Amino acid sequence: MSLKVTIRRTSPQAPENFDQLFARKSKALFGQGEALRLSARGENRILELNNAWREVCETAQIDDQVLLAGVGLTAFATITFSEASSFESVLIVPRRLVIISEDQGFEVLVAAEGSESEETTVLPGEFGSGSRSAERFKLGVEQAVAKISEHELEKVVLSRELVMLVPGKPDLRPALSRLRSRYPDCWTYQVDSVFGASPELLLRADRGEVSARVLAGTAGRGTDPDVDRAISSSLTHSHKNIHEHQFAVSSMLEELSPFCDWVEADSEPFSLALPDLWHLATDVRGKLKPGVTLLDVVAKLHPTAAVAGTPRDKAMALISEIEQHDRGGYAGPVGWLAQDGSGELAIALRGGVVEGSGDEYRVRALAGCGIVAESEPEAELAETELKFRAVRYAFEGESK
Numbered sequence: 418m419s420l421k422v423t424i425r426r427t428s429p430q431a432p433e434n435f436d437q438l439f440a441r442k443s444k445a446l447f448g449q450g451e452a453l454r455l456s457a458r459g460e461n462r463i464l465e466l467n468n469a470w471r472e473v474c475e476t477a478q479i480d481d482q483v484l485l486a487g488v489g490l491t492a493f494a495t496i497t498f499s500e501a502s503s504f505e506s507v508l509i510v511p512r513r514l515v516i517i518s519e520d521q522g523f524e525v526l527v528a529a530e531g532s533e534s535e536e537t538t539v540l541p542g543e544f545g546s547g548s549r550s551a552e553r554f555k556l557g558v559e560q561a562v563a564k565i566s567e568h569e570l571e572k573v574v575l576s577r578e579l580v581m582l583v584p585g586k587p588d589l590r591p592a593l594s595r596l597r598s599r600y601p602d603c604w605t606y607q608v609d610s611v612f613g614a615s616p617e618l619l620l621r622a623d624r625g626e627v628s629a630r631v632l633a634g635t636a637g638r639g640t641d642p643d644v645d646r647a648i649s650s651s652l653t654h655s656h657k658n659i660h661e662h663q664f665a666v667s668s669m670l671e672e673l674s675p676f677c678d679w680v681e682a683d684s685e686p687f688s689l690a691l692p693d694l695w696h697l698a699t700d701v702r703g704k705l706k707p708g709v710t711l712l713d714v715v716a717k718l719h720p721t722a723a724v725a726g727t728p729r730d731k732a733m734a735l736i737s738e739i740e741q742h743d744r745g746g747y748a749g750p751v752g753w754l755a756q757d758g759s760g761e762l763a764i765a766l767r768g769g770v771v772e773g774s775g776d777e778y779r780v781r782a783l784a785g786c787g788i789v790a791e792s793e794p795e796a797e798l799a800e801t802e803l804k805f806r807a808v809r810y811a812f813e814g815e816s817k
């Protein structure tokens with residue numbers, strides 16, 4: 418099927434109704450309706466989507482009245498964390514895409530038979546206390562530390578979930594708008610079943626250059642400014658955190674190198690301040706070899722050590738042994754891809770997944786942390802609570 422696409426300027430106004438969102442600071446993409454949905458499952462899901470998307474781009478009939486890099490036929494993307502997930506990995510081309518960048522507005526209109534927006538009138542409530550999930554999580558951490566001490570693996574990222582039952586398809590827009598205003602440095606997203614505000618950029622491509630922000634190593638914010646500064650400084654000097662961070666950066670560089678003419682990373686991590694947390698962060702940059710697409714690279718990069726562990730296959734096996742839930746798109750790539758090869762994929766963190774039908778929906782919030790030899794169950798549990806603050810704030814109002 419060949420898509421008929423019109424790209425033109427419009428007023429830089431955020432639409433009230435949208436089905437997909439990817440936004441950070443003064444740049445935002447809003448999608449309305451679905452002109453086309455490509456889906457895949459299993460081990461080859463990323464490359465299958467890559468091929469299908471390439472074909473869509475090659476056959477599209479485009480009337481481009483704007484001619485700007487990154488403004489064109491675009492698909493929103495969400496890819497599941499695990500190949501064994503029962504959730505689909507999807508690329509969605511909206512019927513109407515509104516791009517707001519600083520004070521400029523663009524729209525991409527796609528003529529199609531596809532579906533209109535679905536009504537979402539139900540406002541979600543509060544998450545359950547999750548005490549069972551807390552106990553199970555601590556046992557999981559103990560189990561993982563035992564395996565790491567026996568040198569079966571070096572690091573594994575374990576997550577837990579909180580569940581909210583909703584009597585109809587939930588309207589996430591108020592929650593997303595709260596996330597955007599409280600976490601302006603994060604990428605706020607909603608694509609298909611995943612939503613949240615992620616601090617971690619898996620990969621961005623812009624005119625052949627790629628960049629990523631690797632996070633691993635976390636500490637809570639202090640309420641007193643001096644204490645807060647001391648926490649940040651001890652994070653950048655903590656052996657456990659630097660060790661954990663190093664795993665993540667080296668795996669990113671190793672995976673990125675074959676696709677790039679050059680890659681470089683900051684020589685030392687910096688501490689990134691979010692409203693509830695400090696993270697150790699390293700920015701990575703590179704130049705893509707000609708013809709390489711974002712999804713080609715992501716197929717190799719995902720899942721990174723920041724969300725799975727090291728070595729990857731051992732970590733993935735341990736996650737499926739210990740965790741009792743399907744992560745769906747949580748901790749998977751989420752973002753957008755444009756026809757000209759540009760795009761941004763964050764890692765779907767600090768949010769959750771929505772599932773259900775009819776009058777029975779569940780919003781599942783997910784948060785996890787990296788477990789290494791020195792990890793303590795109670796401290797790791799506390800870290801998941803800090804990471805849940807974003808979703809609690811989004812739905813429940815105050816920052817608990």
Ligand SMILES: C=C(O[C@@H]1C=C(C(=O)O)C=C[C@H]1O)C(=O)O
Binds near residue numbers: 635785
């Ligand atoms: C897994 C999550 O976060 C990841 C794990 C981190 C850590 O263990 O320090 C830090 C940032 C993310 O890479 C999450 O937020 O759920």
